[in-house]
Amino acid sequence: MSNVKFLSGENVPLEMHKVRMVQKVNLLPVEERFKSMKEAGYNTFLLRNRDVFMDMLTDSGVNAMSQDQYAAMMQADDSYAGSETYYRLEKVLQDIFGMEYFLPAHQGRACENIIAQTLVKPGMVTIMNYHFTTTKAHITLNGGVVEEILYDEGYKIKSDAPFKGDIDVDKLKESIKRNGPENVAFVRIEAGTNLIGGQPVSMANMREVSQICRSEGIKLVYDASLLGDNLYFIKIRDPKYKDTKIIDITREIASMMDIVYFSARKLGSARGGGILVSDKALFLKMRELVPLYEGFLTYGGMSVREMEALAVGLLETMDIDVISQTPIIVEALCNELIKNNVPVVTPPGGLGCHVDASEFCSHIPQEEYPAGALAAAIFIASGVRCMERGTMSEQRNDDGSERLAEMELARIAVPRRVFTLSQVKYTADRISWLYRHRNMIGGLKFVEEPKVLRFFFGRLEPLSNWPEELAKQFRKDFGDSL
Ligand SMILES: *Cc1c(COP(=O)(O)O)cnc(C)c1O
Numbered sequence: 070m071s072n073v074k075f076l077s078g079e080n081v082p083l084e085m086h087k088v089r090m091v092q093k094v095n096l097l098p099v100e101e102r103f104k105s106m107k108e109a110g111y112n113t114f115l116l117r118n119r120d121v122f123m124d125m126l127t128d129s130g131v132n133a134m135s136q137d138q139y140a141a142m143m144q145a146d147d148s149y150a151g152s153e154t155y156y157r158l159e160k161v162l163q164d165i166f167g168m169e170y171f172l173p174a175h176q177g178r179a180c181e182n183i184i185a186q187t188l189v190k191p192g193m194v195t196i197m198n199y200h201f202t203t204t205k206a207h208i209t210l211n212g213g214v215v216e217e218i219l220y221d222e223g224y225k226i227k228s229d230a231p232f233k234g235d236i237d238v239d240k241l242k243e244s245i246k247r248n249g250p251e252n253v254a255f256v257r258i259e260a261g262t263n264l265i266g267g268q269p270v271s272m273a274n275m276r277e278v279s280q281i282c283r284s285e286g287i288k289l290v291y292d293a294s295l296l297g298d299n300l301y302f303i304k305i306r307d308p309k310y311k312d313t314k315i316i317d318i319t320r321e322i323a324s325m326m327d328i329v330y331f332s333a334r335k336l337g338s339a340r341g342g343g344i345l346v347s348d349k350a351l352f353l354k355m356r357e358l359v360p361l362y363e364g365f366l367t368y369g370g371m372s373v374r375e376m377e378a379l380a381v382g383l384l385e386t387m388d389i390d391v392i393s394q395t396p397i398i399v400e401a402l403c404n405e406l407i408k409n410n411v412p413v414v415t416p417p418g419g420l421g422c423h424v425d426a427s428e429f430c431s432h433i434p435q436e437e438y439p440a441g442a443l444a445a446a447i448f449i450a451s452g453v454r455c456m457e458r459g460t461m462s463e464q465r466n467d468d469g470s471e472r473l474a475e476m477e478l479a480r481i482a483v484p485r486r487v488f489t490l491s492q493v494k495y496t497a498d499r500i501s502w503l504y505r506h507r508n509m510i511g512g513l514k515f516v517e518e519p520k521v522l523r524f525f526f527g528r529l530e531p532l533s534n535w536p537e538e539l540a541k542q543f544r545k546d547f548g549d550s551l
Contacts, residue, residue: 298419437512
């Protein structure tokens with residue numbers, strides 16, 4: 070823990086910023102929380118923010134910006150083509166990543182669209198530590214297949230392994246051999262790894278994967294959306310990098326990759342996204358798609374104001390006091406829950422605390438969406454909005470059967486520098502109450518089910534009147550308090 074500041078004696082995370090602008094939030098009484106959850110079809114995506122006390126749905130586009138980011142927004146150079154803002158951002162990216170070419174895009178999935186259209190041909194396989202929802206959707210849309218080669222420890226809910234996002238190198242070699250290198254569209258490393266609990270990837274693993282890809286002539290793509298968290302974990306969990314500057318770790322990672330892309334809704338606490346590449350031919354090929362899908366090359370779907378905020382935010386990401394903020398709060402939330410026996414993914418990762426719904430709701434079969442039911446129950450118990458990351462987030466098989474997720478998680482995201490420690494403790498307290506009443510939580514079923522990315526818009530119903538009973542129990546236990 071060498072570089073992270075704690076209050077002495079206790080393991081209390083220390084915020085390295087002060088709050089100078091606030092937004093009032095409302096905490097509705099439990100009866101109204103139940104009512105708004107019902108109206109939202111038991112899908113936390115469909116809740117209205119005015120009914121939400123703490124919005125912990127995601128870390129995407131909801132991170133607090135710094136005063137320097139806001140100040141930079143005022144100096145944006147408005148123009149369709151040739152904006153100075155673009156050149157400022159390009160220079161920051163080239164300096165940080167040491168890669169020559171930059172393509173702007175409106176968010177992370179837009180980068181995935183461009184990369185998939187350029188590299189994926191029908192029947193080709195894309196090999197990765199673990200998929201992300203939008204990544205997989207773009208690859209399959211282009212006729213490709215996704216193969217996951219996470220090492221086995223990564224699938225375990227409880228573990229001491231410091232880098233659970235690592236690729237199993239033997240599985241990688243086997244997959245390349247089986248498919249033939251010419252049929253591999255690219256290998257992708259996602260670090261941190263979103264859907265398995267924000268778990269990091271080690272430098273040694275990236276290096277080994279990079280060497281294999283180079284010797285086989287396969288392109289290596291790096292999803293850097295959660296790079297800030299991953300840099301923090303490398304710095305504090307890998308003794309070899311204890312004294313290395315964050316920017317030097319970043320450059321070393323980039324030097325192993327052919328393409329680096331990111332969602333700036335997370336990385337740099339701004340909005341937008343972009344692709345970095347060193348190879349000119351590949352750059353030119355991907356460049357053709359930017360004006361078609363994003364906008365002219367000097368804005369790519371971003372406003373000049375968000376580009377200025379991003380340039381500053383990226384530089385701030387090179388500061389341990391900035392990137393430590395989410396992981397230490399995540400760790401505090403996990404520790405509070407563990408104290409009360411609530412099952413969570415360990416070790417704590419980046420982006421949020423992941424509650425293990427398969428143990429929390431072990432009485433609910435996967436076909437009845439235990440993680441979705443838990444997310445709805447958490448909202449009723451606390452007004453905290455979190456996200457289902459389990460079977461609901463999967464897509465049905467072609468024959469209509471359910472594709473059961475490897476993990477059933479309720480993800481309580483921690484937007485960067487937004488919530489205070491007392492709010493985090495409140496969250497843990499309410500979830501711990503819910504855990505004591507876990508047997509009251511029942512299953513859900515879809516009543517409206519979109520074919521693609523159903524978790525965004527789908528509507529569900531409880532299989533009994535358990536949500537109402539839960540709200541009544543809450544009132545009984547909490548008396549007049551909200
Ligand atoms: C959020 C995210 C994306 C997609 O980015 P958007 O800006 O939401 O389109 C891709 N990969 C990872 C790892 C992410 O966390």
